[in-house]
Amino acid sequence: MSNIYKPHIAKVMDIKVETGDIKSFKFQFVDQAAQKVFTWKSGQFLILNIFGVGEAVFTFANPQTRNEFIECSIRKVGLASEAAHELEVGDTVGIRGPYGNWFPFEKWHGKNLLYVAGGVGLAALRSPIEFSLDNKKDFKNITILYGARSPMDLCYKDKFSDWEQVKDTNMILTADKGAEGWKHKVGFVPAVLKEVHPSPKDTVAIICGPPIMIKFVLKELLDLGFTPEQIITTLEMRMKCGLGKCGRCNVKHLYICKDGPVFSYAELKDLPEEY
Numbered sequence: 001m002s003n004i005y006k007p008h009i010a011k012v013m014d015i016k017v018e019t020g021d022i023k024s025f026k027f028q029f030v031d032q033a034a035q036k037v038f039t040w041k042s043g044q045f046l047i048l049n050i051f052g053v054g055e056a057v058f059t060f061a062n063p064q065t066r067n068e069f070i071e072c073s074i075r076k077v078g079l080a081s082e083a084a085h086e087l088e089v090g091d092t093v094g095i096r097g098p099y100g101n102w103f104p105f106e107k108w109h110g111k112n113l114l115y116v117a118g119g120v121g122l123a124a125l126r127s128p129i130e131f132s133l134d135n136k137k138d139f140k141n142i143t144i145l146y147g148a149r150s151p152m153d154l155c156y157k158d159k160f161s162d163w164e165q166v167k168d169t170n171m172i173l174t175a176d177k178g179a180e181g182w183k184h185k186v187g188f189v190p191a192v193l194k195e196v197h198p199s200p201k202d203t204v205a206i207i208c209g210p211p212i213m214i215k216f217v218l219k220e221l222l223d224l225g226f227t228p229e230q231i232i233t234t235l236e237m238r239m240k241c242g243l244g245k246c247g248r249c250n251v252k253h254l255y256i257c258k259d260g261p262v263f264s265y266a267e268l269k270d271l272p273e274e275y
Helices: 032-037 079-084 119-134 160-164 189-196 211-224
Strands: 008-017 022-029 045-050 054-059 070-075 092-099 112-118 142-148 169-175 203-208 231-234 262-264
Touching (some): 022 032, 022 092, 045 079, 054 070, 070 119, 112 189, 112 211, 119 142, 119 160, 169 189, 203 211, 211 231
Parallel strands (some): 142 169, 203 231
Antiparallel strands (some): 008 022, 008 092, 022 070, 045 054, 045 092, 231 262
């Protein structure tokens, strides 16, 4: 097992523009032997070092079942992420990790999985989605409900057709506002969730997106009969140093960087509303 505190030098192998402010990156360690033993689980995160600028925390976008590269999707919102958007193929960065806990798939065998994502929140759910699709025999039906402000703001558009071709997988796309040629649903994610009306029987709901979306998705899920234990989310946007040392991720008894970022709603429902 590699030292999670020691940065590995990695080269940018590919860059894909997802939306106007989101890019996906493929990294590969310069040390191929280190790359072969480096592993992670869906839900965990890494610390990306942009040399001369600083570090930031990002979730692994690809699952451990597709580990030829290390993939991250980065939204341009801060100093490190802005610098990341200036990277070019062939540039080098530092990568440390993996850190944090992960989605407990071993507890979900034989269940239906309902993924609900909004905007860049799909970056945190792409890894568990693809892991569950790669291990489809372990699960029943998989439903992916994903929405964004407009069709142009959807990430991973090239992935959708592959995902929905997996047996017993249902892909539902929505946009707050439609556009010419848009053939999918129009409306906010919580409203579409209510319309779809998924059954809570033998189902785990995994959600990630903007805080306001999560707030109303939680309400809809509870109204549908989901228990807090059946609802899982990731608070990766709340992480700071990534190690729980700076204390800025602390809320009550939890350190999001150290105890998370994956939690059930049962673990979070008594936290302040802003979480």
